[in-house]
Amino acid sequence: QTHFLSHSLQAKMSRPVQARRLEGKDKNIWVEFAKLAATYSKVNLGQGFPDFPAPDFLTEAFSRALSGGNHMLHQYTCAFGHPPLVKVLAQFFGKLLGRDLDPMTNVMVTVGAFQALFCCFQALVDEGDEVILIEPFFDCYEPMVKMAGGTPVFVPLRPNPPKDGKLMSSADWQLDPAELASKFNERTKAIVLNSPNNPLGKVFSRGELGLIAELCVKHDVLCISDEVYEWLVYDGKQHIRIATLQGMWDRTLTIGSAGKTFSATGWKVGWAVGPDRLLQHLRTVHQNSVYLCATIAQEAMAQGFQRELMLYGKPESYFVQLPKELQKKRDWLVQSLDSVGMKPIIPEGTYFLVADISQFKSDVPDVPNSDEPYDSRFAKWMVKNKGLAAIPLSAFYSKAHKNNYTNFIRFCFAKEEATLKAANDILQKWKEEKNSS
Numbered sequence: 001q002t003h004f005l006s007h008s009l010q011a012k013m014s015r016p017v018q019a020r021r022l023e024g025k026d027k028n029i030w031v032e033f034a035k036l037a038a039t040y041s042k043v044n045l046g047q048g049f050p051d052f053p054a055p056d057f058l059t060e061a062f063s064r065a066l067s068g069g070n071h072m073l074h075q076y077t078c079a080f081g082h083p084p085l086v087k088v089l090a091q092f093f094g095k096l097l098g099r100d101l102d103p104m105t106n107v108m109v110t111v112g113a114f115q116a117l118f119c120c121f122q123a124l125v126d127e128g129d130e131v132i133l134i135e136p137f138f139d140c141y142e143p144m145v146k147m148a149g150g151t152p153v154f155v156p157l158r159p160n161p162p163k164d165g166k167l168m169s170s171a172d173w174q175l176d177p178a179e180l181a182s183k184f185n186e187r188t189k190a191i192v193l194n195s196p197n198n199p200l201g202k203v204f205s206r207g208e209l210g211l212i213a214e215l216c217v218k219h220d221v222l223c224i225s226d227e228v229y230e231w232l233v234y235d236g237k238q239h240i241r242i243a244t245l246q247g248m249w250d251r252t253l254t255i256g257s258a259g260k261t262f263s264a265t266g267w268k269v270g271w272a273v274g275p276d277r278l279l280q281h282l283r284t285v286h287q288n289s290v291y292l293c294a295t296i297a298q299e300a301m302a303q304g305f306q307r308e309l310m311l312y313g314k315p316e317s318y319f320v321q322l323p324k325e326l327q328k329k330r331d332w333l334v335q336s337l338d339s340v341g342m343k344p345i346i347p348e349g350t351y352f353l354v355a356d357i358s359q360f361k362s363d364v365p366d367v368p369n370s371d372e373p374y375d376s377r378f379a380k381w382m383v384k385n386k387g388l389a390a391i392p393l394s395a396f397y398s399k400a401h402k403n404n405y406t407n408f409i410r411f412c413f414a415k416e417e418a419t420l421k422a423a424n425d426i427l428q429k430w431k432e433e434k435n436s437s
């Protein structure tokens with residue numbers, strides 16, 4: 001009897017438990033590299049988060065919200081955003097986008113930009129729809145498109161190294177206009193734009209955005225504009241919002257992240273801003289999945305935004321101060337990498353920097369015909385043997401194109417001076433060992 005029972009139980013368990021849409025999506029670069037960094041790294045310049053504190057005005061706002069006597073802040077708030085937060089986001093983005101925004105219909109608060117992205121794909125993409133992704137891209141776009149039943153179509157930024165031997169800039173990575181145009185057809189539902197771009201730090205120019213906008217209008221395509229690094233632009237560059245270009249407001253969802261904006265990535269507060277005709281469908285996804293986001297974090301972020309609205313463009317504004325601080329850190333890491341021969345590509349924005357590892361290849365032998373791109377093995381070797389964590393650039397490419405760019409790794413420079421110095425010490429020592437061997 002027992003034998004019969006266990007046999008039949010076993011038979012029942014042989015059926016696959018996972019839904020088909022999960023196929024091929026079980027591996028995740030961040031899970032893998034976060035584990036490696038936790039196990040081996042002495043200095044972690046891998047995943048994108050600051051190791052310096054969030055600003056005092058923000059953490060104080062959180063403390064006030066937590067223990068300030070309004071016990072209702074411990075309860076549910078409105079599904080699509082805590083009223084003070086959607087109100088100030090509507091004012092703030094209304095100013096940036098040059099239009100009146102309705103807090104209830106033009107703004108939705110999400111669990112980080114990540115959930116805003118997920119809502120976009122679930123709400124807008126159907127079986128058979130194509131979604132254009134510009135390579136290299138923040139890796140979650142691809143599985144999210146596929147989980148919605150869509151087909152990602154890739155178009156690369158192509159590097160044009162400067163001829164004068166100068167360091168490359170992220171601006172030297174450009175779209176080929178004809179190639180981009182060739183990806184648009186009657187099946188194209190949306191294009192994802194990420195400016196400033198993770199991982200390169202490219203800040204798309206008005207001309208480049210104009211080209212994308214023209215194609216979107218011509219082919220009636222939607223634009224999911226991931227602008228989480230909107231305040232992190234350097235050298236006097238300007239971040240241009242594609243939703244402000246002619247014909248684009250009605251077809252664009254602009255996504256932001258308070259985590260990136262206020263150096264508090266663990267709070268996971270993000271948003272989508274756009275026309276009601278698009279946002280109403282994001283609300284349908286949101287109300288049937290997450291429903292609402294943590295009230296206290298939203299209350300504190302609302303206060304952070306009220307402060308920034310008041311100080312807009314002034315030297316005391318955090319959105320003015322943060323890029324200034326980060327530009328110094330960028331320059332420092334650029335100089336450090338350049339001095340050891342790990343050629344950096346100077347980013348115009350974000351807190352990432354991509355560097356060329358070609359001169360270090362002799363230390364990490366290639367394995368011919370391996371499935372794993374060289375830069376991935378290099379990054380794993382580096383964290384295990386040198387204690388320095390970074391992310392391989394190939395992680396930001398589709399499977400078919402992963403092996404086109406395998407000589408680069410990405411560093412995050414939103415780090416304390418001591419962390420960047422410790423990274424420099426590792427690199428300098430490594431270079432000395434190379435020179436003496």
Ligand code: PMP
Nearest residue numbers: 112113114138198228257259270
């Ligand atoms: N988009 C991009 C381009 C990112 O780099 C990140 C975070 N690394 C996100 C979205 C997700 O942001 P959040 O932490 O607010 O979910």
